[in-house]
Amino acid sequence: MNTLQIKHIKLVRANRQLLDVSNLATHSGELIAILGPNGAGKSSLLKVISGEWHAQAADILIHGRSRQQWARNQLAGHLGVLPQSSSLNFPFTVEEVVLMGAIPLALSRQEARIKAQQLMQTTDTSQFADRLYTSLSGGERQRVQLARVLLQLSQAQSAPVLLLDEPLSAQDLSQQHQLMSLMQQLAHQQQATILVVLHDLNHALRYADRIWLMNSGHLCADGAPSDILQPDKIAELWGYRPQLLTGEHHSAVLY
C-alpha cells in the first residue's frame, strides 16, 4: 500500500494559486527530495500534507485513510514533521523537549525516557540532555527537534512518514552529511517514507531515491535523481546551467 497518496491538492492564498498537484504516491522505504526554485511551492506542499494549512482541495490518503478517518493521536504517531525553526521561549531542558514526542503515545514514563535516550544518541544530542534548549545553537536545536519527532514516530505500526523542510540550513558540512545519511538509514532500514525539501542538488543526487521537481506550484518531474537532475532541466528551472560530473559511485553538480 502507498504510504502517502496525493490524489489532488489545490491551494490558493490571497488570490494566488500556490499549489496544483495531483496523482502522486509514495512507498515505504523511500527518501524523496523535493527540489525547485524559491516560491515553487515546496514548503506549501509539506504544510498541506501535514495538515498545518487548509487547502481548497486536499484529497490525501495516509496509509489508505483520509485525515478524517484517523484518530489525532494515531495520525501523529505515523506522520511527523520537523519544523524549520522553533519559537520555544521557555526554559525546558533538552530531554524534556525530546520527551514531548511521547505526548501522543501510550508509553509509560520510563519507556519514554529509555527511548528518548536512544534517540538522543542517534541524533548526537545526548551530551546536552540536561542543558536548556534555549541555550543551544540553531543546528543543535534542530537535532533535538529531530530526536523529538523520531520519538513521536517510534511506535508506528506501519511505515511512518517524516516531513522535513530544509533541515540542513543551520548545520555545518559534516552535520549535513550525518543528517542525510541518518535519513537514508531510516528510510532503507526502518522502511520510513521521508519527504525532504532540499536546496543543495548534490545532497539530492547523493542520498535521495527519488526527486519531485517543482516549479510555480506544479510538479514538473518525478523520477530517479540521475534522470531528473540533468543540466538542461536545471537550466530551465533555475536559469543557470551547471556542469555535471559523473563519478564511479555517484555524480555531482558543479555550480
Next chain:
Amino acid sequence: MIQNKKILAGLLACLVIIIASISSLISGPMAIPAVQSLLAVLDLISGGQLNSLNAHQTIVVQELRLPRTLLALFLGALLAVCGAVTQGVFRNPLADPGVIGVSSGAGLGAALAIVVFPTSLAFISTPLAAFVGGLLTTLLVYRLAQSSEGTSVLILLLAGIAISAFTGAVVGFLSFIANDQALRDLTLWGMGSLSGANFRHVALTGISCIILLFFYMKHASALNALLLGEAEAHHLGIDVERVKLRLILLTAAGIGIAVSMAGMIGFIGLVVPHLIRLTLGPDHRYLLPLSALTGAALLLIADIVARQVLAPAELPVGLLTALIGAPFFAALLLQQRRRLSLI
C-alpha cells in the same frame, strides 16, 4: 532527583500555607490565643461544643478570619494558575492577565454590573459580568497580538495600556453617574481587598479554583506542546484551536471570579509561575499545582502583612501585591530585553 525536588517544593509550600493560615487566624485587633482559634475552627467543622472562647471571639474567628483566610488561599491559587495558563496560551512568560488588560476588562464588567444592576442578584451578576468582560478583552488582545511567530510582547503590553485606559475612563464615568449605594459598593470593591470575605465568596472561589485546576491539569501536556509552537502542537496530535478556546474560556471565568470577589489583585499571576519556572522548570504538569500552592501561600502572607502594617487600619492587599510585583515585572522586562527584540 528532579522529581524529589518538585515533591519537596510542594511539601514546603503546604507547610508555609499551614503556618500562614494559623497566623492569619490569630492575628487581628482582637487578641485570640492560637489554640482557641483552632478550636473555634474545629467547632465550626464538627458543629460540636469544642469551643472555650466567648461568643465575640468565636464570631470573629468563624465569620471574619476563617472566611478571609480561605478566600485568600483560594484566590491566590486561582490567580496564580490563571497567570500560568495565560502565559502558556500566549506562549509568552510576560503575559499576565493584569498586565495585558484582561483584569481591567473583567473589572469593567464587574463595575457595570454593580452600577447598572444593583440588585440582590449581585452575588451572581457581578462575577458573570466580570467573566464576560474578561473574555471579550482576552479575545481582543489575542486577535491583536497573535502571529505565526508567537505573540508580540510589544502589542500585548500596548494593548494592556489601551484597555486599562479605556476601562479606567468608563469606570470613572460609572462612578460619576452611580447612586450613593452603588458608588459605595464600587469604591469598596475597587480597592482590591479581602475584607468583605464571607462563606459564599469562599465557596464560589474554592469550587471554581478546584474545577479550573482539574481542567487545566487535563490540558497540561497540551500546554507543554503549545509552547513548542502551534504548528508543532498540531503535529503532535493536539486540536490546537479547540484547546486554546477552552483554556481562554476557563481563564476568563477564573479571572472574572477573582476580580469580582476582591477587585484588582495584580502580579500574583506573573510572579508565582515565573518563580516556579525558574526553580523547577516550565513543565505544566508540575507548574500548575505548584503555582496553585505557592500563589495561595503568597496571597495569604500578603494579606496578613496588609492587615498588620497600618493596624488597626488595613491596607488593600492589591496595593501590596502591586508594590512587590511591579518592580519584579520591571526586572523581568530588563532580563528579557534581549530576547524581546527578536519577537
